[in-house]
Amino acid sequence: MGNLLGNWRFKEPSTVEECDSTWGSDSEGDEPAAEEDSGISESVSPAENDWLTGNNGDSSPKMGESPEFLPKMKRSFYAARDLYKYRHCYPNYKKSRQSNEYRNLRFYLNKIPLVPDGIYIEEILTTWRGDYDKLEHNHTYIQWLFPLREQGLNFYAHELTQDEIKEFQSTREAKRRFLAAYSLMLDFYGIKLLDKSGNVARSSNWQERFHHLNESQHNYLRITRILKSLGELGYEAFKAPLVRLFLEESLCHSTLPNMQHSILEYFVYTIRRPAARRKLLRYARQHYRPAHAFLWGPPPKRSKARSGDFDASVGAGSSGIRAPAPTPEPQRKGEMSFIPASACSGTLVSYNDATQCQDVAAESPNGFKQLGSSMDGMENALIMMLERKEYGEVVPL
Template sequence: MGNLLGHWRFREPSTVEECDSTWGSDSESDEPAGEEDSGISESVSPAESEWAAAEDDGDLPHQLTDSPESPPKMKRSFYAARDLYKYRHCYPNYKKSRQPNEFLNLRFYLNKIPLVPDGIYIEEILTGWRGDYDKLEHNHTYIQWLFPLREQGLNFYAHELTQDEIKEFQSTREAKRRFLAAYSLMLDFYGIKLLNKSGNVARSSNWQERFYHLNESQHNYLRITRILKSLGELGYEAFKAPLVRLFLEESLHHNTLPNMQHSILEYFVYTIRLPATRRRLLRYARQHYRPAHAFLWGPPPKRSRFKGGDDGASVGAGSSGIRAPAPTPEPQRRGEMSFISTSACSGSLVSSHDAIVCRDVSVERLNRYTGVGSSMDSLQGTLIMIAEGNNYTEVVPM
């Protein structure tokens, strides 16, 4: 048995449904052990209660369901679904890239080393950059250091986290204090204030100016995806849902951030590890999404329930109703990092979030490796994989 397990290899999901367990079960058995809930109240409004009951009974209002006259729906991004699947499952099959005793991210947060290549210490950023919105907008090297992940970003001088470094970071009070200060700094940049240590957030006093900028400056959506991922890596999983809920309210209900809608639903929601929390957020989103028939992220109106045995596969997310296989177990990180396909950029229907990833990676990496300027418009929107040694780097948010 030991030998069999030793040779077991992670099989990457091949469909959006396989990547998304949000609606696969009404139980919480698929939630990661040790994770805390989001802090969002379990209470729901009467409208939400009626919607949930209708959803379970397959009796949604006729005008909100698909009809033969409805236009064809866009598809969900497989690139986004797979990227967030890997994140939620702790990067299965991802190769450890550094020795655990380096802890460069932790040393940066302890103010012992500066970020590279700018040579800036974190205390300078935390004390001198707050309110300097031009600097925060136009500098593109600091975000990977402030919000590290176990994956490579566009700043190739930044270092991925390791599991040992994460444990050490979470037990270091000074590092955690500065991390929350960095989070508050970025929230202020986006027109949001951190209310308390539970992660609750609200509009700041200058929210109108900052929301207007955020709605137009869509590369910041890549940064927000990274921030949310980093919160989960460093012990602040509960901080994600209040921020995502605020973005949903602003984009769908108040219409202050309409350009952010797709990024919230394709990326931000799916950084959250607890399926129950994702379900609550998506139910809220579906109430306010227009046109209602185009909502891609909920379960089909009628869901088949299978109980027990090998036939217990569940219906996946999205509106296709395709039955997905049972959830793949979460293996230990092992083996080589898989080569990532370029499907996010090869199709004709690509989200603005994916397009920005492809464009920025193309230009950034061409500049770094070939010296070609960013004026090569014909290459924008094309995903380029750069070989470093025998490994390939993967497209990730900022």
């Protein structure tokens, strides 16, 4: 029996629709308890497709380009599957071969330096703030400041474990420094943390920093990692205010136009509660242009619209903009096998780490934006590799 359980494998979803349950319960009411934040999250991957119109801010259809003749856009399945795994506590999780030494916690307690640079957390927090060149061009610190439960590009950094997450969340000194690290990175992006609820706003130097952020698109991978790490370490509620700010800046003020696709494919779908995601997507749908190209709304109604009914392509509770829903990918044959409610709370799904996992009820897509020439080193090599090969597993930044 032990061998049978040990060989049990989660059957992964095969379409974007199977990865995303955001609109499965299209209401603004309270979500089931299983959807609530457990304080233990998961991780993300870098993969974004060059997809929409030019980056000049004018994305409206040109003369003679009616919606039916424009190229049909698709969401990235690989991004959707990656974030699905993140929100579902890593089905088929394999325990890290590294010994559990709580290295992430010890780093945040200022007991060990990050490797390979040999820098302690206190030095980073006290001397790196405002040193934007260092924060931009150093690519080893981000995995230590924002750890995840999967390996990143810095192979000296250790993956989080469930036991370490629980210990971290109960250690006041570590949590204080983690929020200071979050504030440090927000300042780098031109944003300030307003309060202990995670509310954010533009900082005094936002114009300069937003211009840099709009052009330096490898930072979008870092932001995805930061959002996921917030969820890992007990700050799930901090995600929505930051994502909301990015949506407003990119869609309403056009200060971050290059970020639109990353926000909608990645940032939104790091949020585990479907109601919170729906609220953000409804806001995005109101301001997205061209409206017909919005891919993240509810799927079309299956039943035929009766006379006098609203357009079937407008989901219940939507903003009312009659933008067609994304073209569904071909339906997979057969029925998908989901994890039973009991599986995610036992050792069957994710072995050691699954013992604390809640049965989060499905969600998520995230796409892949063309990352600009500002990428360098290992990050550039990784992105080029991802663009050329359809990897089923993607290494997070």
